[in-house]
Every structure is written in C-alpha cells, then in structure tokens.
Amino acid sequence: MVTNATSFSRSGLSDFIIQRASAVIMALYTACIIGHFIVSPTISHESLVDFFGSTAMQLWSTMALLATAAHAWIGMWTVGTDYIRPHYFGTHATAFRLTYQAGCALLIFVYLGWGLKLFWSI
C-alpha cells in the first residue's frame, strides 16, 4: 500500500487545490511571456534584460518558479505512485519510488536555485 507520507501537503484535497492554483499561475505567466514575444518587434539581449529585469517581472518569475516547484512535485509524485509499485517493480518498489522521488526533489531544487539566481542577477 502506498501511503501519502511523501505527498506535497500530506492531504490529497490540499494537493488538488495547490496543483490547480499553481497551474493557473503558470498558465498566466506563460501567456504573459508569449504575449511579450508577440508584441515585441525584435528580441535582443537588451530587450530581454529590460523585460525580465524589472522588479515586477522578477517577482512574477519567482512566483512562477515556486508554482512550478509545487506543481512538478505533485505531478511527478502522482506518476511515481501510480507506476512505481510492487506490481511492476517487485519487492523493492518502495526503495525505487523513494529514490525516484529523491531525484525529482533534487531536480526541483536545482531548478529553483538556478531560476532564482537567473532572475535576480539580471
């Protein structure tokens, strides 16, 4: 049996809400980026620095990064608990799943650190 000891908020209902709230944030952020690329006549290093370097965009990017971290964890957790279980992976399924989850957590942490460094050093 798979318990919810590794879920994002220890509650399926809370994860459900966080997944959707973070999805809305990321969808709006994506629309914002696409909109900028559409209205900008030319894209250059300077135009990107002007756009992403404003305090408003730095905060907005940070929000999108945090939303991505939560959303990615919930999504990858769901996929992992669906497939990495004894039926497919035998008696070591829990060990495999925890390793997989540790890898996901590490990659999310790398994305967070990388993204924060990127957006706040402009």
Place this chain on the structure above:
Amino acid sequence: MNTERPVNLSLTKFSFPIMAIASITHRITGVLLFAGIAYLLWLLSLALDSPEGFSQATQILAAPLPKLVLLAVLAALLFHIFAGVKHMFMDFHLGDSLDAARLGSQVVFVLTVVATVLAGAWLW
C-alpha cells in the same frame, strides 16, 4: 492486497476513446515538461547573460535539431495548458458529459496543433 494477481490488459490491442488519449498525453507532456524546463532555463540564461550569450543562443537555435526540440517543448507546454484548462472546466462539471468530454478533447488536440504550427512559423 494480492499483488500476484494476473492482469490481462493488452494496452496495444485496445481502441481508446479520445478522452483517454488526451488524458495520458496530458500526463506524458507533464513528465516531458519537467525535463523541458532545463532546456528553457538554459536558453534563457544564455540569452540574459550577455550580448555574446544571446548570439550564442541564437546560433544554437539556428540548427534544425535544437530548434525542433524547442518546438517540441513548446508543443508539450501548449497541450499541457489546454488540457489543464479543460480539466479545470470539468472540475466545475462544465463539459463533463460524454459528448462534451469527447468534443473537449478534440478541441484540445486541434488547439495544440494550431498553436504549435503558429509557434513553428514564428520560430522559423
């Protein structure tokens, strides 16, 4: 739970409804995007680093394969967003009848193809 019980699902022989195909594609694109984030962050960090970095990113994307990878990540992102919006409509019981769900899935695929073609036209 008896985990030794036989499972006789032959996934390759089933004919899946489009809603099921949209659902698994939503999941697959989600996993792909988890890796795709690295590609997007890498290109953006190059472009933001310096004018030289920007031209380096431009040169990378001038080659067909890197550009195709970017288009694939964008296609996955577009599908994931469209399918997510559909999912949230259905959370509110909007369009969750059988016919509406089928139509919704078709709309998600059509929107993705149209938006991906537009993104490709913009990239090339």
